[in-house]
Amino acid sequence: MPYLRQAWYMAAWSRDVAAGTPLAITMLDEPLVLYRRTDGAPVVLEDRCCHRLAPLSLGRVEGDDIRCLYHGLKFAPDGACCEMPGASRPPRAMKVRAFPVIERYSAIFVWMGDAERADASLLPDFVGVEDPRWRMLPGRMEYEADYTLIQDNLLDLSHVAWVHRNSFGRGEAERSRAWAEGELSIRELARGVRVTRWMPDSPTPLPQVPMVGPRCDRWSSFDYLAPGFFLMRGAVFPVGSVPERGEDPPMDAAVSRSFTAQAVTPLTRRRTAYYFCFGPAVEDPGAERLQHAFRDLALMAFEEDKTLIERQQQVIDADPSRKMVLFDVDRAPSLYRKVLERLRASE
C-alpha cells in the first residue's frame, strides 16, 4: 500500500533545526535537507544535488541559500541553482525539488505531495509542546518498523493492559487492565477516527493518587488523524461525580487533566520517526512535578512498544505471507485503515 502523499508530515521539533546547520532527514523514502533562512523561516529541499547526486546536507548554509560542498553549486529556497562555479549561468535543468513547509506548534511540517496542491488547512491542530494550556516536554524516537504497525498500536489502546503493565500499570494488573475493559465509543472523522474511553471506578494513576484517592472515574479520548497524528486528552474524576459519561465530560469537574500530541512519520518502509509531547494542564495542582512524572512514564512505555513492535516486524518479515486475524478490539484500527484507503484513493 503506497504512502498517502498529499499530506503534511512532521519532520522535526522546531528546536532541533538550528540556524546555520542543515539537518538531513529521509521521509517517505525521500532524502530531505532542512535549514533556516536568515529570517528563521524553514526551507526543505531534496537532499541530493542535481549535479553529481551528493547530499546537500553535507553543504553550507549561505544566507537564504545552501551550497553543495562537492563542486560548489548554490541553491535558493525554491530549489533553483543560483550559482555554478566554473560555468556562466545555471541552466533551468539545474534545480532540486523544494517542498512546502509550515512551522507551527513548535514543529516543522512538510508537504510530501505535489507542491501546487499543498493545503495548510489539512494540517491538524497539533497543539505542540509550547502550548500555554499544558506543561509538556518533547521527545523523539525511531522504530525499525513500518509506520502501520505503530498506527495500529496507537489506535487500539487495549494493549496498554499488557504491554504497559509495568509502566502505566506500575505492576498492578487492575490499573492497566482498565484500558482493555473500559467503555469504548468509536466514530469516524473527516480525516481520521475518534476513540473515547471511560474507565469508571478504576485505580487512580499513581501520580494523581494524593489528589483524588485510590479510585476514580477515568476518561480518555483521542483523535487519530491522517497521515499520522495522535491527539489525546485525559481526565480523572472522583468516582460517580460525572452523571453522563459522554464524549465531552465537564473538564472543570476533573481533578486532573492531561494532553499528549504525537506524530508518526514514515522515514522508509522499515523505519519510522515518532515525535511526542505529554503533560498535565498548567492549572493542575502539582503540574510542575507531574510533567516530569508523565514524561518518564511515557518514555518507559514507548520503549516497551518499541521492543514489541520491532520484534513483531521481524516476525512479519520472516514470512510476509501470514495474514493478521482481527477481532473486536481492532474496530478502531480497521476503521482508520478504511479512512486512509479512502484518502489514498482520492489522490
Add this chain to the structure above:
Amino acid sequence: MPYLRQAWYMAAWSRDVAAGTPLAITMLDEPLVLYRRTDGAPVVLEDRCCHRLAPLSLGRVEGDDIRCLYHGLKFAPDGACCEMPGASRPPRAMKVRAFPVIERYSAIFVWMGDAERADASLLPDFVGVEDPRWRMLPGRMEYEADYTLIQDNLLDLSHVAWVHRNSFGRGEAERSRAWAEGELSIRELARGVRVTRWMPDSPTPLPQVPMVGPRCDRWSSFDYLAPGFFLMRGAVFPVGSVPERGEDPPMDAAVSRSFTAQAVTPLTRRRTAYYFCFGPAVEDPGAERLQHAFRDLALMAFEEDKTLIERQQQVIDADPSRKMVLFDVDRAPSLYRKVLERLRASE
C-alpha cells in the same frame, strides 16, 4: 534442496528451557517458542500470535498456557486460543500451529513435519549428556552457514588432519594426519551412514599417553543419521593388541573409551545450531579429569571448524555458480547425501 521436514530436530538441551520462561528459536525458517507446562512437559508452538503476528516468546507462561503480551490472547498447548480479552469466545480460526515434541536424552526434539505423521521411533538413540555410561559435558554453538556444510565437515574426518592440527593434533603433524590416513570402512544405514576408522600404530592422544604410552591402535566409528545426528564412539588399544580390526572391536580390551553425541539443526539457510556433548567412559581411569580435557579440545576444534566453514560459506555465496569437485575422501558425505535425497523424495 528443501529441508527434510518429516523428522525430529534437536531444539535445546533440557537444562536450557527453564520453567516459566519462554524460549524463542527459529528452526527450518519457522519461528518457534518453547516453554514448560506445570508438570514440566515441554510445549512447542509457532512463535507468532495469529492476531497481529507478535512473537509469543515475549509473552508470559500462565499454568499450561502462554499469553501473548501484546493484546492478551492466551493459547493452550494444542495451539488453540483459549482466552481473548475484549471478545466473548475465541473462534476456531484463532490458533497457532503446535509442534509434536519429545524430551529425552536430556534434550528437546521437535517434529518439524505434519503433526499426524510424527513418529517417535524415528528419533535415534542420541544417548545425551546425562547417560550413566559416560562422563560428558554439553555445549551449543551457532554457525553462520548452511547446515549442509557442517554435515559434509562431520562426514569426512580426514579434515581433522588439517583443520585440527593444533587442537586434536596438538601441533604434532603425525597425530592429526592419522585421521587422513586411517583404514576406512563406510556403509549405508536405513537413515544414515556408518564410518569406521582404524588408525593402527599411531600417536596416542595426549590425555591418554600416561595410560597407554606414546603409540596405540586407535579405533573410531560414527553414525551420521538424518536429519542431523552424529554419534561417535572411540577407543584406544595397545599397539597390536586387537588381532581383527573390524567394526566392533572388544571394548573391554580398550585402555580408554570415549563418546560424543552431536546434533546439527538448521535454523535458517544461513544459520545452524550445533549441539554437542563429549567425554570418556565412566569407568575409564582419570575420567573425571579427562572429561574436561575432552571438552576443552572439542571447543577449540569446533571454533576452528566454525572459522573455516563460515569463510567457506562466504566464498560460496560470492559466486553460487561454482560447483564443488569431489574425490575419494568424499565417499561418506556423498553417500549420506544420497540417503538424504531418498528420504526427502519419500516425503
Add this chain to the structure above:
Amino acid sequence: MPYLRQAWYMAAWSRDVAAGTPLAITMLDEPLVLYRRTDGAPVVLEDRCCHRLAPLSLGRVEGDDIRCLYHGLKFAPDGACCEMPGASRPPRAMKVRAFPVIERYSAIFVWMGDAERADASLLPDFVGVEDPRWRMLPGRMEYEADYTLIQDNLLDLSHVAWVHRNSFGRGEAERSRAWAEGELSIRELARGVRVTRWMPDSPTPLPQVPMVGPRCDRWSSFDYLAPGFFLMRGAVFPVGSVPERGEDPPMDAAVSRSFTAQAVTPLTRRRTAYYFCFGPAVEDPGAERLQHAFRDLALMAFEEDKTLIERQQQVIDADPSRKMVLFDVDRAPSLYRKVLERLRASE
C-alpha cells in the same frame, strides 16, 4: 557497465605481502590469494579451493605452493593441484585459476582478464613509492563506493575548492578556490586523459611559503590512465617567472616540485581500494620535512573525499533512477568515460 577486464589492477604495495603469509583480496568481485614463492616472486591464485570451495588464504604456503587447510590439497603457482591426500594422483580438473602478476614500482599488479592476453606494456609508468627522484610515503584506504565515483572525483579537481577547503586550503578560501578557477587544458591520451592546470598568482601552499613567499604561479598536471591510475606532477614558481604557461613548464625553474601516484582498484561494485603515495622531489629544500607535511595533508583530504563519496553512494542507491546533470567542470570525467567505453568495447 561491466569492468574493464583486460587490464592490470594494483593489488597491494609490495611491503604488504610478506613471505610465508597468504594475503586475501577480492578484486572485480573475484576472490584472490596473493603469496610469495621461495624466490620472492608473487603468485596470485583464485582464493577458492576447487574441492569444497574453502578459501586458500586460510591455508599454508609450502615452498612455491600453497596448501588448502581444509582437506590438504596443495596447489602450484600455475593453479594445478599437485598433491591430494587420500587420492593417488590429482586429475586435471583439480585446479584453480592463476592470474598473471607483475611486481614493479614497489607494488603488485594483477591482470584480471584472459591470461593469454596479458600484456606487460599496458602497465603504465606508475613510478611508485621507492622511486629515487621523490621522497614519498605510501598509504591505502577503502571506500564503500563504486570505483566510478572515485574516478569522477579525481578527474575533476575543481572539487578541491570545496571538499578540501580545510585540508589543502588550510581554511583560506582563496587557496583552495584556485583549483576551481585555474586555467585548464584537457586532452585525450591513448588509454586516458591528461589535465593540466595553471593557477597563476595564487596563494602559495602553506608548506612552501618560507621558500617562495605568500603568492606563486602554481602548475599541476595529471594523467588518469585506464583502468585506474592517477599520476600527478606539481610545481610552484615565483609569480610571473614562467613566460609561457604550457603543458610542460621548465621544472628547473620551479621552487618546489611534487609527485603523487594513486591507484583505484574496484574490489566489488560497492567497495574500492585506494592506493597512494605522495611527496616532494628529493632535491627540493626541506624535502625530508615536506614529505610528512604532504602525507598528513593527503590523509586529511582523502578522509574528506571518503566521507563525501560514501554518502553520495548512499544517496544514489536510495534512488538509482536519478541521473546526474553534468556541465563544464565535467569535461575531463566525461572524456575519460568515453575512453573507458572505447577500451571496453574493444574487449
